[in-house]
Amino acid sequence: MVLFKVARVQTSPIEGQKPGTSGLRKKVKVFKQPHYLENFVQSTFNALTESKVIGATLVVSGDGRYYSEQAIQIIIRMAAANGVRRVWVGQHGLLSTPAVSAVIRERVGHDGSKATGAFILTASHNPGGPTEDFGIKYNMENGGPAPESITDKIFENTKSINEYLIAEDIPKVDISAIGITSLEGPEGSFEVDVFDNASDYVKLMKSIFDFQAIQKLLTSPNFSFCYDALHGVAGAYANRIFVQELGAKESSLLNCTPKEDFGGGHPDPNLTYAKELVARMGLGSHAAEDPPEFGAAADGDADRNMILGKRFFVTPSDSVAIIAANAVESIPYFSSGLKGVARSMPTSAALDVVAKNLNLKFFEVPTGWKFFGNLMDAGMCSVCGEESFGTGSDHIREKDGIWAVLAWLSILAYKNKENLGGGKLVSVEDIVRQHWATYGRHYYTRYDYENVDAGAAKELMAYLVKLQSSLDEVNKIVKGISSDVANVANADEFEYTDPVDGSVSKHQGIRYLFEDGSRLVFRLSGTGSEGATIRLYIEQYENDSSKTGRESQDALAPLVKVALGLSKMQEFTGRSAPTVIT
Numbered sequence: 001m002v003l004f005k006v007a008r009v010q011t012s013p014i015e016g017q018k019p020g021t022s023g024l025r026k027k028v029k030v031f032k033q034p035h036y037l038e039n040f041v042q043s044t045f046n047a048l049t050e051s052k053v054i055g056a057t058l059v060v061s062g063d064g065r066y067y068s069e070q071a072i073q074i075i076i077r078m079a080a081a082n083g084v085r086r087v088w089v090g091q092h093g094l095l096s097t098p099a100v101s102a103v104i105r106e107r108v109g110h111d112g113s114k115a116t117g118a119f120i121l122t123a124s125h126n127p128g129g130p131t132e133d134f135g136i137k138y139n140m141e142n143g144g145p146a147p148e149s150i151t152d153k154i155f156e157n158t159k160s161i162n163e164y165l166i167a168e169d170i171p172k173v174d175i176s177a178i179g180i181t182s183l184e185g186p187e188g189s190f191e192v193d194v195f196d197n198a199s200d201y202v203k204l205m206k207s208i209f210d211f212q213a214i215q216k217l218l219t220s221p222n223f224s225f226c227y228d229a230l231h232g233v234a235g236a237y238a239n240r241i242f243v244q245e246l247g248a249k250e251s252s253l254l255n256c257t258p259k260e261d262f263g264g265g266h267p268d269p270n271l272t273y274a275k276e277l278v279a280r281m282g283l284g285s286h287a288a289e290d291p292p293e294f295g296a297a298a299d300g301d302a303d304r305n306m307i308l309g310k311r312f313f314v315t316p317s318d319s320v321a322i323i324a325a326n327a328v329e330s331i332p333y334f335s336s337g338l339k340g341v342a343r344s345m346p347t348s349a350a351l352d353v354v355a356k357n358l359n360l361k362f363f364e365v366p367t368g369w370k371f372f373g374n375l376m377d378a379g380m381c382s383v384c385g386e387e388s389f390g391t392g393s394d395h396i397r398e399k400d401g402i403w404a405v406l407a408w409l410s411i412l413a414y415k416n417k418e419n420l421g422g423g424k425l426v427s428v429e430d431i432v433r434q435h436w437a438t439y440g441r442h443y444y445t446r447y448d449y450e451n452v453d454a455g456a457a458k459e460l461m462a463y464l465v466k467l468q469s470s471l472d473e474v475n476k477i478v479k480g481i482s483s484d485v486a487n488v489a490n491a492d493e494f495e496y497t498d499p500v501d502g503s504v505s506k507h508q509g510i511r512y513l514f515e516d517g518s519r520l521v522f523r524l525s526g527t528g529s530e531g532a533t534i535r536l537y538i539e540q541y542e543n544d545s546s547k548t549g550r551e552s553q554d555a556l557a558p559l560v561k562v563a564l565g566l567s568k569m570q571e572f573t574g575r576s577a578p579t580v581i582t
């Protein structure tokens, strides 16, 4: 039995440790500064109630990006010194963000223990490596990200911290091998439990979906499949679930070995960054000849997803609407009905139409998954999604990339249950077009202007808010740019009152709402680590079924012109084109 001592290390506050939408994300070199990680971790311990630290069980793992291994060892020593009883680590320090949420909610330790929180080590879809990003966020007992009341406290603590506790003499724990390391400290026993990083998550997925039905689809001769983990942590689950459990061919997995630098790529599943998958699915300039029927990708920590059909892109806004419309008949977990559905404000209103038609409770929340968590804890929401490639349900309190893929495979399996012997398949594209024919189509696109000068971005936003005070003036400008768009009927900054706890979130995006239901939304990203990113969301509703089959960029061209002109985008940012279009 190893005996450890607790050291109190003197430190002083370090500026800029304010956790954003999804924790603290900075360049690796910032995290490597002396005391940087330690200050943040101690500030987190100090922000929690004592029972969530002393004698508690904490999960510590992440997407495996560069610096994770060192960070895990530091957090283990600090947890021991702060009186934590058990630290659970996924093998190799790997757990996807949804798997962490599942582990907190579902896993029972060898001695009957349950976790009350987690440090998730990830910067999500940001690149990794010595010159790239690292991140840390804290999740609570419900499996969801810490609410603002806690992250505010953490930030306050980082501004006054003067010491942290660490058990420096704990030897490096081997996190590559499953097993328990037991130690003894001044306050009693402490253990590190390194466990299989997939089994709890796989078990949960099996309790939600009909794996047999999906297996029939995946092994059918007329279906083909492709999954790209972009070298993120999804790779640790893809082989287990798609190949071992569901019978997909190993060759259907792309980039499924987790790498600490994501193979040098940008692990964000969109049409720009998931290049290999996009080509394999027959899209873009290097389109492959005979694309698979279904393709999907995940981000670094596997909570995001992109869904593709053969030569066909499903917008995330359509994806959540289609999952909601088909959930009850295709997914056993939802067979008794949906409690409600929700989307973030900038996400298209496709889900609203489904909710209205199916008479479901519906919520529009600000950007950020935590807002859904509150609704789910209160039993008000089953399925939700965001335009930023996040889709999920109340099985956990994070969005879930692999869940979304399994949801789509379930819908395909259900629609094709008679066709798997060799008949013509109902394809992803058929499902989407059928959905548009039933509910109408929300043409949608997002323009991202990344790493814009922060001052310029602020000025642009301030200008757009000021403009909102006169709709006459707005409409004069709009008509001057294009006579093909409707009048602006309303313009505001989105504000949300949480129906569960009454908290109010202001300044959640600038909206221009047109008479025909079209919308322009402008937001500053909350997840970047350098400069500012302006996001422009453009949407137009079409319910004449003879007009729902146009190319999205053609249908939206007049509105795009209006958005760029109205916001003086080029004038403020100096950019003649966005960095990414989705």
Ligand SMILES: O=P(O)(O)OC[C@H]1O[C@H](O)[C@H](O)[C@@H](O)[C@@H]1O
Residues within 6 Å of the ligand: 021, 022, 124, 344, 367, 368, 369, 370, 386, 388, 390, 524, 525, 526, 527, 528, 535
């Ligand atoms: O603030 P943005 O860069 O637009 O990012 C917004 C997204 O950030 C993270 O991924 C959150 O988990 C999402 O819930 C949110 O939609």
Ligand SMILES: [Mg+2]
Residues within 6 Å of the ligand: 124, 125, 299, 300, 301, 302, 303, 304
């Ligand atoms: Mg992510």
